[in-house]
Amino acid sequence: MIKIKIVVCIKQVPATTEIKIDPKTNTLIREGIENIINPFDCYAIEEAVRIKERLGDPDIEVIAITMGPSQAIEILKEAISVGVDKAVLLSDKAFAGADTWATATTLARAINKIGDCSLVLLGKQTLDGDTGQVGPELAQKMGIPFVGYVSNILEMDQNKMKVKRLMEDRYETFEINLPSAISVIKDINVPRVPSLRGKLKAKNAEIPVWGAEMLGLDVNEVGLLGSYTQVVKIFTPQIKHETTLIEGTPDEKVEHLYRILKESHVV
Amino acid sequence: MRYFLTEEQQMIVDICRTIVEERIIPVRAELDEKEIFPRDIIEEIGRSDLFRLFIPEEYEGMGTGIFEICLATEELSRGDMGIATSFAACGLGIIPILIAGNEEQKVKFLPQVASGSKLAAFGLTEAEAGSDAGNIKTTAKKDGDFYILNGTKQWISNGGEADIYTVFAITDPGRGVRGASAIIVEKGTPGFEFGKKENKLGIRSSATRELIFTDCRVPEGNLLGSEGMGFIIAMKTFDQSRPVVGAQALGVAESALEEALNYSKVRKQFNTPISSFQAIQHMLADMATNIEAARALVYHTAKVIDSGEKNVSRLSSMAKLFASDMAMKVTVDAVQILGGYGYMKEYPLEKMMRDAKITQIYEGTNQIMRNIIALDLIKRGVL
Numbered sequence: 001m002i003k004i005k006i007v008v009c010i011k012q013v014p015a016t017t018e019i020k021i022d023p024k025t026n027t028l029i030r031e032g033i034e035n036i037i038n039p040f041d042c043y044a045i046e047e048a049v050r051i052k053e054r055l056g057d058p059d060i061e062v063i064a065i066t067m068g069p070s071q072a073i074e075i076l077k078e079a080i081s082v083g084v085d086k087a088v089l090l091s092d093k094a095f096a097g098a099d100t101w102a103t104a105t106t107l108a109r110a111i112n113k114i115g116d117c118s119l120v121l122l123g124k125q126t127l128d129g130d131t132g133q134v135g136p137e138l139a140q141k142m143g144i145p146f147v148g149y150v151s152n153i154l155e156m157d158q159n160k161m162k163v164k165r166l167m168e169d170r171y172e173t174f175e176i177n178l179p180s181a182i183s184v185i186k187d188i189n190v191p192r193v194p195s196l197r198g199k200l201k202a203k204n205a206e207i208p209v210w211g212a213e214m215l216g217l218d219v220n221e222v223g224l225l226g227s228y229t230q231v232v233k234i235f236t237p238q239i240k241h242e243t244t245l246i247e248g249t250p251d252e253k254v255e256h257l258y259r260i261l262k263e264s265h266v267v
Numbered sequence: 268m269r270y271f272l273t274e275e276q277q278m279i280v281d282i283c284r285t286i287v288e289e290r291i292i293p294v295r296a297e298l299d300e301k302e303i304f305p306r307d308i309i310e311e312i313g314r315s316d317l318f319r320l321f322i323p324e325e326y327e328g329m330g331t332g333i334f335e336i337c338l339a340t341e342e343l344s345r346g347d348m349g350i351a352t353s354f355a356a357c358g359l360g361i362i363p364i365l366i367a368g369n370e371e372q373k374v375k376f377l378p379q380v381a382s383g384s385k386l387a388a389f390g391l392t393e394a395e396a397g398s399d400a401g402n403i404k405t406t407a408k409k410d411g412d413f414y415i416l417n418g419t420k421q422w423i424s425n426g427g428e429a430d431i432y433t434v435f436a437i438t439d440p441g442r443g444v445r446g447a448s449a450i451i452v453e454k455g456t457p458g459f460e461f462g463k464k465e466n467k468l469g470i471r472s473s474a475t476r477e478l479i480f481t482d483c484r485v486p487e488g489n490l491l492g493s494e495g496m497g498f499i500i501a502m503k504t505f506d507q508s509r510p511v512v513g514a515q516a517l518g519v520a521e522s523a524l525e526e527a528l529n530y531s532k533v534r535k536q537f538n539t540p541i542s543s544f545q546a547i548q549h550m551l552a553d554m555a556t557n558i559e560a561a562r563a564l565v566y567h568t569a570k571v572i573d574s575g576e577k578n579v580s581r582l583s584s585m586a587k588l589f590a591s592d593m594a595m596k597v598t599v600d601a602v603q604i605l606g607g608y609g610y611m612k613e614y615p616l617e618k619m620m621r622d623a624k625i626t627q628i629y630e631g632t633n634q635i636m637r638n639i640i641a642l643d644l645i646k647r648g649v650l
Contacts, residue, residue, distance in 0.1 A: 192311065192314055192315075193282060193285045193286050193289065193290070193311055193314070193315050194281075194282055194285070194315065195282070195314060195315045195316040196275075196278055196279060196282060196315060196316035196317070196319065196320075196329060197316050197319075197329075198316075199278045199281075199282070200275065200278070203274070
């Protein structure tokens with residue numbers, strides 16, 4: 001029997017409720033802000049652990065990886081505390097400033113290095129970058145199918161899986177061969193609370209750190225140098241507090257709203 | 268307040284805090300209102316390994332002590348004392364097996380509780396046997412390789428929800444309390460049924476039912492220790508479990524103080540926050556001081572028990588007595604600080620006050636606690 005390996009890609013992000021932008025420099029104020037696992041990635045971690053439990057095979061290995069600075073090791077430990085078996089940190093000065101493309105290059109190479117991966121799980125997007133691009137780019141680079149916005153894994157065995165995904169106006173069901181990559185949405189599960197044994201395991205876990213050289217990556221492929229896009233400016237949009245309250249019966253309100261939208265050339 | 272916790276103890280606290288914040292607080296008012304036993308939250312507690320705290324490592328537990336159980340119970344009680352009761356009552360059902368169970372019984376029952384797949388319960392109280400626990404009427408008559416149980420246990424926490432029950436019954440009617448024995452009865456045994464769920468003042472998310480035995484045949488291998496040891500097993504169990512009731516009282520009191528303190532800083536009367544009034548300040552100061560005093564006593568008692576000291580009845584009773592009286596006073600005062608709002612169900616204070624009351628009553632009323640303390644004082648002196 002082939003040993004199933006599931007890799008979960010996660011990211012450390014600043015806790016959103018506390019995000020503050022320096023109005024002068026338009027950059028994120030990072031001092032004193034707690035870092036957390038990107039919330040969407042928590043669903044990916046939970047789903048990976050549930051797949052392992054559901055298939056009831058103790059040989060299934062769930063591996064979490066993240067690319068980030070050395071303190072990102074904390075979220076890998078957190079992943080272990082909720083049931084992930086192993087973790088790898090991808091960290092190198094050369095990785096800094098990566099856009100989604102360079103990130104996907106790095107992650108894809110790391111997953112190939114881990115080897116024999118049956119399934120790659122990701123959160124649908126990150127809270128900070130918000131692009132949702134790394135998953136599909138990663139799958140493209142690995143040459144495997146990708147299904148985004150999965151809300152339910154209906155069936156899974158060693159060779160294939162059947163998944164349901166949420167689109168804006170409908171659900172779609174796919175049967176895909178493994179290996180594949182999927183990104184998940186929050187409807188898929190309720191992530192568990194860490195366990196005491198998990199926390200103790202996390203505390204003693206040895207987490208290897210892989211850099212560009214170990215992954216056989218050229219510095220021009222990764223980080224800022226390997227990126228096709230650059231963040232030129234971040235700014236907080238000016239919000240004008242002009243509110244018009246539309247009153248009347250529902251029909252009148254719709255009529256009125258339509259008129260406003262038409263006049264402002266929205267419709 | 269830091270209590271020099273080890274890293275592992277801090278982990279226990281952190282896990283409980285996460286469960287309280289993410290799972291319990293959002294639903295506690297509804298659980299209380301509708302008397303829902305939250306099976307899903309109990310399962311989450313199980314998945315988090317918290318039931319393993321009751322159980323030694325060789326039976327798939329975490330091999331910790333009463334102190335760690337107190338820490339977990341205190342934190343859970345900050346969220347909902349009903350859930351903390353279900354948790355602690357499971358421990359109460361397990362302690363007799365730890366005290367008097369043989370290897371076979373431990374191997375059979377303890378791992379199931381450790382993993383959280385099965386809950387335990389403790390069945391002593393009867394209609395005519397509350398404080399007078401020696402007056403139990405449930406009988407267990409030997410018949411070949413079985414005991415035949417008849418009688419009704421009353422107000423049993425986790426009744427109906429648990430799978431493993433430690434039941435106290437009379438095996439030798441001529442010997443009074445020395446004729447009582449402790450027997451494990453599994454849910455599903457023919458002749459073992461449950462009464463209706465009790466409608467309670469507080470801890471309404473916990474399940475309290477009668478255990479009804481009608482010619483219920485239990486294998487003799489389920490007897491804990493030997494015949495006649497039941498009452499001693501029960502009393503030794505309470506020695507260990509009473510500080511845990513103290514920990515419940517601590518948790519609910521801390522939570523009430525926190526609510527009252529936060530409210531006092533934002534509630535304005537006479538154009539100023541009510542926390543600026545000395546009348547309120549002194550109430551808050553007394554609440555906080557009494558909580559700290561109770562915590563010191565509960566933690567100290569737990570650590571004395573964990574050190575292996577055998578003679579702990581006095582201290583255990585003191586911890587339960589002092590902490591529960593404190594919690595009743597603190598929760599009443601917290602409601603008072605919130606005034607009319609405290610009396611309303613929109614705020615969690617009135618529930619905390621209702622929940623706190625049981626800590627003065629169960630696992631021995633506070634009057635019985637004083638009896639135990641006084642008798643031990645007279646027998647062994649001041650120490």
